[in-house]
Amino acid sequence: TPTPRTDVFASLNAAQARAVRSNAATVAILAGPGSGKTHTLTSRVVYLVDTLGYQPQDVIVATFTVKAAREMTERMGKALGNGREKKIVLGTFHSVARRYLAAYGQRIGLNQKFGIADDGDSRAIIARICKRLQLTVDPPMARGWISKKKSKGTELSTPVDAKKAATVKGAQMQELETLYQEYQDHLERSNLLDYDDLLVKCVELLRKHPSCVANVQAVLIDEYQDTNGVQYELMKLFAQARHRITIVGDPDQSIYGWRSAEIRNLHRMLEEYPKTDQVALEENYRSSQSILDLSLTVIQQDTKRYKKVLRPIHNRGSRPVLRRLRTSAALSRHIEHALGKAGMAYKMVGGFKFYERMEIKVLLDYLRVIHQPENNDALGRIINVPKRGIGDVTVKALIEEAEKSSMSLYNLLDKHCRGDRIAKTKIMKVAEQKISGDLLRLIRNTRKRVEEISQGTPFGLVEMIEYVLTQLKFEQFITATYAEDHETRWANVQEFIGLAADFVKDLDKLGDDSLPEIDGLQQSKEMDVLPKFLSNVALASDVLKDGDAEQNKPLVTISTIHAAKGLEWPVVFVPSAYNGSIPHVRAEDLDEERRLLYVAMTRAKTLLYLSCPLYGSIHGSGGEKQELSPFLSPVAKFFARKGPCFDRPVMSEVARILQRTLPPDETIYKSIPPMTMTDDDLFPEDPEEVAREVRKAGNATEGFAYDDRRPKRPRLY
Numbered sequence: 001t002p003t004p005r006t007d008v009f010a011s012l013n014a015a016q017a018r019a020v021r022s023n024a025a026t027v028a029i030l031a032g033p034g035s036g037k038t039h040t041l042t043s044r045v046v047y048l049v050d051t052l053g054y055q056p057q058d059v060i061v062a063t064f065t066v067k068a069a070r071e072m073t074e075r076m077g078k079a080l081g082n083g084r085e086k087k088i089v090l091g092t093f094h095s096v097a098r099r100y101l102a103a104y105g106q107r108i109g110l111n112q113k114f115g116i117a118d119d120g121d122s123r124a125i126i127a128r129i130c131k132r133l134q135l136t137v138d139p140p141m142a143r144g145w146i147s148k149k150k151s152k153g154t155e156l157s158t159p160v161d162a163k164k165a166a167t168v169k170g171a172q173m174q175e176l177e178t179l180y181q182e183y184q185d186h187l188e189r190s191n192l193l194d195y196d197d198l199l200v201k202c203v204e205l206l207r208k209h210p211s212c213v214a215n216v217q218a219v220l221i222d223e224y225q226d227t228n229g230v231q232y233e234l235m236k237l238f239a240q241a242r243h244r245i246t247i248v249g250d251p252d253q254s255i256y257g258w259r260s261a262e263i264r265n266l267h268r269m270l271e272e273y274p275k276t277d278q279v280a281l282e283e284n285y286r287s288s289q290s291i292l293d294l295s296l297t298v299i300q301q302d303t304k305r306y307k308k309v310l311r312p313i314h315n316r317g318s319r320p321v322l323r324r325l326r327t328s329a330a331l332s333r334h335i336e337h338a339l340g341k342a343g344m345a346y347k348m349v350g351g352f353k354f355y356e357r358m359e360i361k362v363l364l365d366y367l368r369v370i371h372q373p374e375n376n377d378a379l380g381r382i383i384n385v386p387k388r389g390i391g392d393v394t395v396k397a398l399i400e401e402a403e404k405s406s407m408s409l410y411n412l413l414d415k416h417c418r419g420d421r422i423a424k425t426k427i428m429k430v431a432e433q434k435i436s437g438d439l440l441r442l443i444r445n446t447r448k449r450v451e452e453i454s455q456g457t458p459f460g461l462v463e464m465i466e467y468v469l470t471q472l473k474f475e476q477f478i479t480a481t482y483a484e485d486h487e488t489r490w491a492n493v494q495e496f497i498g499l500a501a502d503f504v505k506d507l508d509k510l511g512d513d514s515l516p517e518i519d520g521l522q523q524s525k526e527m528d529v530l531p532k533f534l535s536n537v538a539l540a541s542d543v544l545k546d547g548d549a550e551q552n553k554p555l556v557t558i559s560t561i562h563a564a565k566g567l568e569w570p571v572v573f574v575p576s577a578y579n580g581s582i583p584h585v586r587a588e589d590l591d592e593e594r595r596l597l598y599v600a601m602t603r604a605k606t607l608l609y610l611s612c613p614l615y616g617s618i619h620g621s622g623g624e625k626q627e628l629s630p631f632l633s634p635v636a637k638f639f640a641r642k643g644p645c646f647d648r649p650v651m652s653e654v655a656r657i658l659q660r661t662l663p664p665d666e667t668i669y670k671s672i673p674p675m676t677m678t679d680d681d682l683f684p685e686d687p688e689e690v691a692r693e694v695r696k697a698g699n700a701t702e703g704f705a706y707d708d709r710r711p712k713r714p715r716l717y
């Protein structure tokens, strides 16, 4: 029996309903956190498809994170039924762009088998070029510069940008330009697109071939305030056939300026589409009155912001708590440790990425080489992993020769193995040639078996991964390499196989995600599942392994604030509300740092717990004395409980609250530092009182947050 469809329209308030049913071509919903923007956007899609009869495949929806995309698909599924939601072109800007490029990219000369260079790849490529050309620029800075250049779109940069750019002068500018060129050449040779390229190339495609989007009826964008120049351009191009655009966003939650997001895209939109129907949503369904009051007091310190009304509709839960604590709990591993000791399951979001674990990375690199033998970076990394006796010197020489001769490492290796004359320099010893012959054979054989699929041989993604693992004797390799934690690492590999299996299952369920054929123009079909899987992995930057959580156990989510955007939890901890963390010491834009805190605070439904260490910092529990975040100092009166708490490390307190409040099956969210400034005796000896309030309010779950801007070393707030 089919499950009954939910009626999304029944739960809408008047303003939401108006936005959902608006007849205007362009609709802008600008409203505060928790006011149901995402809910309204989802309902509008349902309205367009179900009531107005748009074909789901003619509707494009861009979300900010993969998680948001999933949640939205799920909700639409319940409302639409018949699996129609699966046809909607829904995903992050990057994943939607990838789909267009996979389908029609050949029209702009893109090799259909392109791969995606993720953050790690880009970093490595740039570092290598800098070294080879002996450039003096700082590689991470150079990478940021290149990315900014790409993500600007076609618009002129703002005066602020111009001023910033002006600090890069003369010789340095020349180095940057050389590097940019070399980097781009390298990507092209390896048939790779980096994240920015996905968007830039898609812009190029849609400008030259508007027919690719001729069928598009409507374009809807969530978290609009964090779109950058290229994404704005892309939005318009997606909608170029009918100019039907719905955007939802909140300028107060713009937290990606450091990654070229442009708040002024909002004004641009309203100028370019003056007939836009603007809808304000004024009720906050998420946070209790006290949490909302506190959050608003923080954001209102920004006097330049555009003021909006936001009214709470419930007052369930405890008033926010602010604690000043002796120890710093700013490192995620402290939190992990405390949760582990308390026997509580948790999961991590942002920061430590599952796909960046060494054992997974190696495996992924094999798959990437199998997909694209010309991927020099991936091949360079695995040529001697597991160790097969190709000397480091040889590997280095090979990579250099490949780069010098603009040849793919794979072909070069092949030539050496065959003793081809082109390989004049005697880079490889005979033994090494033989060994790399084995590697090449593994790649070739796997590819061959993939091609045989079409002849009915069952060799799917999972079989392929298992084949590679066996051929490589991967388990033995893990055991030998990681004496201490090989079991965990092998379990990760197993989990990876599980993810691949799920992916295949999903594909079967969702069907082919390729786009329709247009105007009789041929579209390239992505036949095999491997490239789809690989791009899914490359674009799933915010999706993580669920810690060691056993099923049905409560789950605490440890997340960066950035990755927590758009989401909500009953209980939220923010454990490092000190000056230097929020705002960050190196932050350039204080207003954006304040907005970041606002985003963190407004994730909470019933309990918001902020803390600030008295001493110590994210770098450890050294002697630095810390001050409370200046964003919080003027708002002490809003806290129910405050006061120093020297006897108890924050994390054990967090764990105690969580133990008392968590019902099974719930996700916990984030922690920002609690802070307290006075000796007020309001804080109870025992967190039981807080817990009781939270329990009364119903579902309690919570989490933590740290910053994701320095992915190597996550910073906990």
Ligand code: ATP
Binding pocket: 011, 012, 013, 016, 031, 032, 033, 034, 035, 036, 037, 038, 039, 040, 250, 253, 285, 286, 565, 566, 567, 568
């Ligand atoms: P953010 O700015 O943080 O992204 P948002 O404006 O997108 O927030 P939603 O996530 O859509 O807000 O909604 C917040 C919560 O309020 C959700 O749990 C949603 O289900 C609920 N909600 C939204 N509208 C209504 C409504 N009319 N009645 C009851 N609950 C609602």
Ligand code: MG
Binding pocket: 037, 038, 039, 566
């Ligand atoms: Mg939202």
